[in-house]
Amino acid sequence: MENVTLKENDGVKEGVDQETVDAVREVGGKYKYGWSTDIEMEYAPKGLTPDIVRLISEKNEEPEWMTEWRLAAYDRWLTKKEPDWAMVDYPEIDFQDQYYYARPKSMIEKPKSLDDVDPKLLETYKKLGIPLKEQMVLAGVEGAEDIPAEGRKVAVDAVFDSVSVGTTFQDELKKAGVIFCSISEAIREHPELVRKYLGTVVPVSDNFYATLNSAVFSDGSFVYVPPGVRCPMELSTYFRINAENTGQFERTLIIADKGSYVSYLEGCTAPQRDESQLHAAVVEIIVEEDAEVKYSTVQNWYPGDEDGKGGIYNFVTKRADCRGDRAKVMWTQVETGSAVTWKYPSCILRGDDSQGEFYSIAIANNMQQADTGTKMIHLGKRTKSRIVSKGISAGKAQNTYRGLVSMHPKAKESRNYTQCDSLLIGSDCGAHTVPYIEVKNNSSRVEHEATTSKVDDDQMFYCRSRGMDEEEAVALVVNGFCKDVLQALPMEFAMEAQALVAISLEGSVG
Amino acid sequence: MLSIKNLHVELEDEDKKILKGVDLEVEAGKVHAIMGPNGSGKSTLSYVLSGKDGYEVTDGSATLEGNDLLDLEPEERAAAGLFLAFQYPVEIPGVGNMTFLRTAVNAQRKARGEEEMSAADFLKEIRAKAKDLKIDADMLKRPVNMGFSGGEKKRNEILQMAMLEPKMCILDETDSGLDVDAMKLVAEGVNALRNEGRGFLVITHYQRLLDHIKPDVVHIMSDGRIIKTGGPELALEVEHNGYADILAEVA
Ligand SMILES: Nc1ncnc2c1ncn2[C@@H]1O[C@H](COP(=O)(O)OP(=O)(O)OP(=O)(O)O)[C@@H](O)[C@H]1O
Ligand SMILES: [Mg+2]
Numbered sequence: 001m002e003n004v005t006l007k008e009n010d011g012v013k014e015g016v017d018q019e020t021v022d023a024v025r026e027v028g029g030k031y032k033y034g035w036s037t038d039i040e041m042e043y044a045p046k047g048l049t050p051d052i053v054r055l056i057s058e059k060n061e062e063p064e065w066m067t068e069w070r071l072a073a074y075d076r077w078l079t080k081k082e083p084d085w086a087m088v089d090y091p092e093i094d095f096q097d098q099y100y101y102a103r104p105k106s107m108i109e110k111p112k113s114l115d116d117v118d119p120k121l122l123e124t125y126k127k128l129g130i131p132l133k134e135q136m137v138l139a140g141v142e143g144a145e146d147i148p149a150e151g152r153k154v155a156v157d158a159v160f161d162s163v164s165v166g167t168t169f170q171d172e173l174k175k176a177g178v179i180f181c182s183i184s185e186a187i188r189e190h191p192e193l194v195r196k197y198l199g200t201v202v203p204v205s206d207n208f209y210a211t212l213n214s215a216v217f218s219d220g221s222f223v224y225v226p227p228g229v230r231c232p233m234e235l236s237t238y239f240r241i242n243a244e245n246t247g248q249f250e251r252t253l254i255i256a257d258k259g260s261y262v263s264y265l266e267g268c269t270a271p272q273r274d275e276s277q278l279h280a281a282v283v284e285i286i287v288e289e290d291a292e293v294k295y296s297t298v299q300n301w302y303p304g305d306e307d308g309k310g311g312i313y314n315f316v317t318k319r320a321d322c323r324g325d326r327a328k329v330m331w332t333q334v335e336t337g338s339a340v341t342w343k344y345p346s347c348i349l350r351g352d353d354s355q356g357e358f359y360s361i362a363i364a365n366n367m368q369q370a371d372t373g374t375k376m377i378h379l380g381k382r383t384k385s386r387i388v389s390k391g392i393s394a395g396k397a398q399n400t401y402r403g404l405v406s407m408h409p410k411a412k413e414s415r416n417y418t419q420c421d422s423l424l425i426g427s428d429c430g431a432h433t434v435p436y437i438e439v440k441n442n443s444s445r446v447e448h449e450a451t452t453s454k455v456d457d458d459q460m461f462y463c464r465s466r467g468m469d470e471e472e473a474v475a476l477v478v479n480g481f482c483k484d485v486l487q488a489l490p491m492e493f494a495m496e497a498q499a500l501v502a503i504s505l506e507g508s509v510g
Numbered sequence: 511m512l513s514i515k516n517l518h519v520e521l522e523d524e525d526k527k528i529l530k531g532v533d534l535e536v537e538a539g540k541v542h543a544i545m546g547p548n549g550s551g552k553s554t555l556s557y558v559l560s561g562k563d564g565y566e567v568t569d570g571s572a573t574l575e576g577n578d579l580l581d582l583e584p585e586e587r588a589a590a591g592l593f594l595a596f597q598y599p600v601e602i603p604g605v606g607n608m609t610f611l612r613t614a615v616n617a618q619r620k621a622r623g624e625e626e627m628s629a630a631d632f633l634k635e636i637r638a639k640a641k642d643l644k645i646d647a648d649m650l651k652r653p654v655n656m657g658f659s660g661g662e663k664k665r666n667e668i669l670q671m672a673m674l675e676p677k678m679c680i681l682d683e684t685d686s687g688l689d690v691d692a693m694k695l696v697a698e699g700v701n702a703l704r705n706e707g708r709g710f711l712v713i714t715h716y717q718r719l720l721d722h723i724k725p726d727v728v729h730i731m732s733d734g735r736i737i738k739t740g741g742p743e744l745a746l747e748v749e750h751n752g753y754a755d756i757l758a759e760v761a
Contacts, residue, residue: 457563462600465560466610466670467588467618476613480604480653 044101050074053215056101060184060218063191073204073214080208086371087400087432088340090313098247098278100216176232178262179224183251186222193224197255201284201321201348209280209315209342213249217282220250225260225291234490236265247278254284256291258324263294265493277302279338280315289324289351294332296489298497301337306395306507308367311339318345322354325380330357332488334497335372336504344402346375349383349411356385359488361497363478363504364397364429373403373434378411378444387418390482392501393429394508400432407444414444422452423481425474425508460509470509475502511709512536512559512678517570519551519558519734528554530734531570536678539706543720544713545748546731552713553597555731556680560594561587574678588614589621591677595667595684597713602654607666608636610654611673618674639672642702643695660687668699679703680711685719697722717749730756 044055053074057067082093173180179190187194204214221237237252256262279301287293295318304311314337320329331345341364347356358374376385385405393399405416422431433450455477463473479486479498486494512534519529528551536542544552558565559572561584572579574590582590602610616626627635640650643665655663664684671679681700685693700710700723712723720728720742728744729736732753737760738744748756 456600458600459602461560461562461584462596462602463610463614464584465562465588465594465596466614466674467585467621468613469583469585469617472613472617476605476610477602480602483604 043099046099047096048074048098048100048216052100056216056218059101060187062184062187065191065195066187069199069204070215073211074216076205077208077211077215080205080211082208083342086342086402087398087434088342088369088371090340090369093278093313095212100247100249101218172232177226177229178231179222180235181222183217183220183222183253186224186253190222190224193255194222194253197284197286198253199284201286201319202282202317207317210282210317213251213280213282213317216247217249217251220252220281221254222252223254223262223264225256225262227258227260227288229257229260231260231262234263234265236267238267247280249279250281252281252283254293254295255286256288256293256327258288259290260288261292263490264296265490266295266297267300267496277312278315279312281317283316283318283345285318285320285329287320287322287324287327287329287354290326291324292328292330293320294330294490295320295345296493297331297333297335298493298500299333299335299337299341300500300504302339303337303366303368303504304339306366308339311368312337314338314341314343316341316343318343319348320346320356321348322351322356322380322383325351325353327351327354328357329355330359330488331374332359332485333361333372334485334489334493334500335360335362335370336500338370339368341368341370341372343372344374346377347385348377348379349385349414350379351383352380353382353384354380355383357488358385358387358389359485360389361392361482361485361501362389362399362401363392363501364394364399365504365506365508366395366397368395368397370398371400371402373401375404376406376416378405378407378414378416381410381412381414383411383414385414385416387416387420388484388488389418389420390485391420391422391431392425392478392481392505393422393431394425394505396428398430398432400434402434402436404436405438405446405448406436407439407441407446409440412441412443414441416444416446418446418448419484420448420450421481422450423478424452424454425478425505455509471502471506474505474509478502478505511538511540512572512574512711513576514555514559514572515570517555517558517572518568519554519565520568522564522566527568528565528734529558532731532734532736534711534729534736536709536711538677538709539704540726541704541710541712541723542727542729543725543745544711544729544731544736545715545745546729547753550731551734552731553682556594556597556682556711556713559587559680560584560592585617585621588674588676589618593671593674593676593679595664595671595679595681597682597686599655599658599663599667601656603656605654606651607654608650611636611670614670615673636669636673640669643669643672643699645669661689661692664688665692665696665699668696672699672703675703677707678709678711680713682713683715684712685714685716693719694722717745720745732757732760 053070202210225231285293301312329347349356356376362370362372364370389401391399401420407414420433437446459477460473514532514534517529517532520527612632730738
């Protein structure tokens with residue numbers, strides 16, 4: 001919880017504050033990204049058949065092997081069942097009543113200048129807070145890359161419904177040897193890398209949603225950091241669902257080769273609609289020897305209204321494989337959106353002395369349901385993992401932490417520390433903690449701490465007696481509760497996350 | 511400044527009357543002290559004035575500069591200029607002390623339609639005021655009141671008061687738990703804030719504090735009423751003889 005404006009040499013840095021409160025005021029406390037863009041879309045017909053899978057593959061101009069890979073996944077999917085063990089409850093999804101492919105028509109041919117770009121698309125990026133130059137690049141304006149950028153340097157890839165609409169700062173990254181592009185481009189331009197790694201962390205048959213994603217993913221981001229390279233800037237992807245009745249199935253593949261480092265940010269928004277929309281993403285991360293990856297998510301999909309109408313069903317499989325010795329991965333997530341969240345970013349600690357960390361804030365308000373956590377699979381010797389989970393429930397929401405820590409026989413002298421805190425606001429919500437622990441050797445140690453607390457009346461009164469209104473007071477107390485996780489986020493994201501915490505708790509008091 | 515008339519208060523949850531007709535008038539520029547036996551209702555009075563839940567006002571009124579306090583939310587009372595230094599300051603995990611204060615200062619300013627204080631001005635001011643109270647930089651960064659010693663918590667309340675510059679300050683046993691030096695610091699802090707426009711209501715059990723903060727008026731509270739009002743000499747009398755004589759006198 002750090003504040004940029006108060007940064008000083010003597011280390012007096014401070015946190016939640018005016019910016020948070022301003023952000024809340026600015027959006028009137030309502031879902032900020034609830035608008036939709038009226039853009040002419042090209043859709044594939046509804047429903048899922050081998051032909052649709054082929055069509056997606058063809059639209060992306062994929063090679064034969066990729067088409068086959070997808071079709072194999074499709075066949076597997078037909079044999080699989082939707083999982084029902086999570087503590088979430090939602091009406092049955094008709095998978096044949098969804099669009100599996102949609103893209104803005106204006107993207108079919110590249111615009112020559114800003115004037116040719118569909119202004120509505122530009123408007124969308126503006127509302128998402130993406131700087132103009134990056135808006136131009138994202139809109140595919142030829143030559144936009146050469147215009148000097150002002151301000152912060154974060155390379156952005158934006159995925160609009162099913163397609164990636166562009167990636168910024170490509171040239172600069174190229175100089176460093178980093179590949180950051182859409183996965184569809186990677187399949188075309190770097191097939192050897194994609195073939196080598198795709199599906200090796202999350203196998204095609206992993207679970208119902210991952211299998212579905214493997215068959216129909218239409219785009220997503222691809223990152224490759226070569227040996228010894230420290231990626232010179234943060235990489236960031238914005239995912240946006242716009243079209244109605246459209247599932248979004250993005251696929252992210254990140255490879256950190258030996259001794260490299262990369263920090264990757266992911267942001268998600270969707271319009272406010274009465275009908276629920278499906279989102280089933282897969283993220284695979286490969287971390288080689290001595291490499292380090294930080295993956296941060298601020299998930300702010302539309303959560304549905306107060307009565308639980310609409311919202312995104314978010315079924316996501318994210319996994320990192322620390323393949324080499326001393327590899328490190330850190331997941332940080334701020335989950336404030338979605339009607340239903342089903343998500344367990346995991347670490348396979350295969351290399352000796354490899355490390356996995358998971359920091360999570362999950363907020364569920366109104367009728368939201370969140371079932372989230374992590375899996376730490378210790379395979380290598382002296383592997384370490386750390387889990388810090390902060391669950392906040394308000395309204396009638398249910399929030400479940402589900403975690404697995406597994407120490408295999410060969411994972412000698414490994415360590416895990418888990419801290420799992422739940423905070424309740426009001427008395428109609430629930431918090432659940434479901435930790436699974438398996439230790440199959442006797443030199444490893446697993447520590448688990450869990451607490452459940454309520455936002456305390458005395459704390460509220462203390463804040464209010466100093467002049468804060470109820471919502472400011474709750475935001476302050478909750479941000480304090482989340483501090484350990486907010487601190488793990490990159491600075492810019494931490495600010496955004498603080499503001500989101502406040503926004504998503506709107507209406508939870510009083 | 512603060513005008514309390516015939517204030518009757520009982521608990522919301524149980525049938526218990528705590529304040530049974532309090533009358534009190536604190537003028538701008540004056541320091542009033544309230545003394546009284548444990549459980550006589552001093553803290554309750556301060557809570558009711560600041561708007562804490564759980565109490566029901568069954569009769570009477572309380573106004574600040576003519577505005578009805580009892581109708582306002584706690585934050586509105588704060589913005590109107592009321593401040594309570596808590597007898598038991600509350601801990602807030604994870605929220606930096608400075609963050610807390612900056613949020614509070616700006617919330618009040620906004621409520622009054624004033625400009626927010628810039629980060630730089632805020633830092634400058636809080637550093638200077640913290641220094642006067644011998645509060646070090648580390649305490650400013652630590653979470654609000656977490657792990658603070660009893661005396662540190664009380665000094666922190668005075669720091670908040672100095673930053674918020676309220677019109678009417680209520681101090682509930684700010685002296686208890688303070689060592690001799692800290693007591694002086696707190697008293698100096700209060701004296702520095704004394705001016706014509708500001709009123710003080712100082713709740714205390716001891717003459718010691720009143721040696722440093724010279725009160726204009728001293729009240730004795732017992733069983734939910736102000737039973738005697740006098741000058742500074744009344745506090746000395748309590749110090750020497752306890753409450754027995756005074757209680758007997760009014761009985
Ligand atoms: N929330 C409550 N529930 C039950 N009793 C209460 C509550 N609040 C106050 N009381 C009772 O009201 C009476 C007055 O309490 P109060 O704290 O105001 O006393 P005080 O004068 O501040 O005492 P002290 O000098 O010990 O601080 C006490 O008998 C106390 O037990
Ligand atoms: Mg008291």
